[in-house]
Amino acid sequence: MSEAGAEARPHRSGRRKARKYALDVLFAADLRGCHPDAALAEQSQVQDLPPYTAVLVEGVVDQIDIIDRLLAAHLDAGWSLERLARVDRNLARIAVWEFIWGAIPANVAIAEAVGLAGELSTDRSSSFLSGLLGAVAADGTAPDAPPA
Numbered sequence: 001m002s003e004a005g006a007e008a009r010p011h012r013s014g015r016r017k018a019r020k021y022a023l024d025v026l027f028a029a030d031l032r033g034c035h036p037d038a039a040l041a042e043q044s045q046v047q048d049l050p051p052y053t054a055v056l057v058e059g060v061v062d063q064i065d066i067i068d069r070l071l072a073a074h075l076d077a078g079w080s081l082e083r084l085a086r087v088d089r090n091l092a093r094i095a096v097w098e099f100i101w102g103a104i105p106a107n108v109a110i111a112e113a114v115g116l117a118g119e120l121s122t123d124r125s126s127s128f129l130s131g132l133l134g135a136v137a138a139d140g141t142a143p144d145a146p147p148a
Helices: 003-032 036-046 051-073 086-100 106-120 125-139
Strands: none
Touching: 003 036, 003 051, 003 086, 003 106, 036 051, 051 086, 051 125, 086 106, 086 125, 106 125
16 A cells, blocks of 8 residues: 555544544434533543534534534435434535534535445445435535624
8 A cells, every 4th residue: 555545544543533432422412402512522532532523513513503404405305404314414414514614525514424334324224325415515505694
């Protein structure tokens, strides 16, 4: 393996771990009804988290209203964010934050969310998330600024 290939792999692996930890934090906060910052602080005391974990959690928290509006606008009739499995909802939030604010290409953010869904969620979650996130990315609608 070339040196460039060896360097790229750990970076991708490190980002994937950070995404998984961010999912754990957002899932725990969602489940317990606490603020994600509190869940992040708790998790940070238990284990050494990659710095990108905090970037993801804080980014999702900062843009949650816009992210949730974008996701809700692309759900099929009869579906709501609350109806989605917590894992799927939070993976979608992470991916949308990454491709809108995190400068991660949409196809990469979507592939990472779909991959984690394949490992951690239901059999249908991967294809569901792929469709939902693909629709959000393809829409190309710039997020509205929060009201002043």
